[in-house]
Amino acid sequence: MWPSTVWSSEGLDATNARATALRSDQFYGRYANPTVSQFEYAVAALEGAESAVAFGSGMGALASVVLALCGSGSHIVAQDSLYGGTYSFLEGPCRRFGIDVTFVDAKVPGALTSAVVPGKTMLVIAETPSNPCLELVDLEELGAIRGPFTLVDSTLGTPLGQQPLRHGVDLVLHSATKGIGGHNDAMIGVVAGEKDLIDAVWQYAVLHGASASPYDAHNALRGIKTLDVRTTRQAASALSLATSLSRHPAVSAVHYPFLESHAQHDLARKQMRNGGSVLSFDLRGGITHARALIDSLTLARPATSFGGPETLVCHPATSTHVGMPPDLLSRIGITNGLIRVSVGLEHYDDILNDLVKTLG
Numbered sequence: 001m002w003p004s005t006v007w008s009s010e011g012l013d014a015t016n017a018r019a020t021a022l023r024s025d026q027f028y029g030r031y032a033n034p035t036v037s038q039f040e041y042a043v044a045a046l047e048g049a050e051s052a053v054a055f056g057s058g059m060g061a062l063a064s065v066v067l068a069l070c071g072s073g074s075h076i077v078a079q080d081s082l083y084g085g086t087y088s089f090l091e092g093p094c095r096r097f098g099i100d101v102t103f104v105d106a107k108v109p110g111a112l113t114s115a116v117v118p119g120k121t122m123l124v125i126a127e128t129p130s131n132p133c134l135e136l137v138d139l140e141e142l143g144a145i146r147g148p149f150t151l152v153d154s155t156l157g158t159p160l161g162q163q164p165l166r167h168g169v170d171l172v173l174h175s176a177t178k179g180i181g182g183h184n185d186a187m188i189g190v191v192a193g194e195k196d197l198i199d200a201v202w203q204y205a206v207l208h209g210a211s212a213s214p215y216d217a218h219n220a221l222r223g224i225k226t227l228d229v230r231t232t233r234q235a236a237s238a239l240s241l242a243t244s245l246s247r248h249p250a251v252s253a254v255h256y257p258f259l260e261s262h263a264q265h266d267l268a269r270k271q272m273r274n275g276g277s278v279l280s281f282d283l284r285g286g287i288t289h290a291r292a293l294i295d296s297l298t299l300a301r302p303a304t305s306f307g308g309p310e311t312l313v314c315h316p317a318t319s320t321h322v323g324m325p326p327d328l329l330s331r332i333g334i335t336n337g338l339i340r341v342s343v344g345l346e347h348y349d350d351i352l353n354d355l356v357k358t359l360g
Contacts, residue, residue: 058175060210143168306342
């Protein structure tokens with residue numbers, strides 16, 4: 001583990017060589033760091049990518065990619081069912097900087113492609129599965145788009161659940177704070193893709209300054225060592241929970257890609273290796289039942305992240321997506337009765353009992 005922020009060199013010429021080199025990891029910590037580089041190599045290998053670059057958070061990764069590739073007069077196409085922070089960045093700073101954004105229902109075949117404006121659209125952004133309603137984007141269709149760069153936020157999928165680059169997508173992004181880190185103790189983001197494109201993003205990232213900490217990179221590397229066994233267990237438990245909850249009279253709908261009732265179940269089976277560790281469900285009693293459920297938890301914990309070893313439960317409408325307009329929340333299925341569950345490593349019977357004990 002290299003905690004250094006700066007390295008000495010042999011003299012003026014050696015310092016200049018490091019200052020002008022691409023991604024020198026023994027110059028200054030904002031440019032690169034050996035521990036962070038090891039994490040980047042590991043993620044690139046997992047994603048089948050030529051290269052990767054890490055950031056201080058998933059949002060740092062997203063903002064750096066957008067601002068590296070787009071400027072005033074550019075156009076972005078994005079799906080409307082997104083993490084609240086992503087939506088707020090696209091609606092706020094991007095529009096203020098003169099970047100036009102078109103939001104579409106990416107579940108509809110051809111919607112992302114049809115929204116592309118030739119010669120103007122610089123970036124197409126998808127989040128699949130989406131947070132928190134677990135909607136999917138067809139990766140083959142996205143990868144076939146020509147002209148703009150394509151980006152997939154694959155945080156919920158993880159590199160072992162799906163590989164967007166293999167479908168022709170240009171960039172894959174992770175909030176590695178979640179499943180990759182896996183222990184809720186690393187704040188870090190990462191983007192992987194072709195080396196030339198990643199180098200271009202890195203050149204902007206050095207100026208943006210959303211640099212990954214070597215401490216967080218070290219913890220995320222530790223998380224990668226157990227990623228397979230953790231996600232295998234969590235995905236199996238999530239499917240069992242989704243199946244049980246779908247039969248509960250207090251639950252009106254369950255959202256989980258590998259559940260047969262999921263509207264895009266066939267697509268999920270085609271492009272995903274497992275359904276992931278996150279599910280969500282709608283309570284018939286709305287906010288009243290949602291509050292009662294969350295306030296009564298004894299095993300699971302009310303918290304807004306996901307992908308860790310503990311089961312975490314949140315109410316997206318009042319937490320992760322609280323800044324989104326009510327009409328948009330309604331359109332993308334985030335109701336006052338929607339509960340998101342990040343399934344941990346506990347036995348699924350214990351998790352289920354904790355979730356339903358107040359529902360009758």
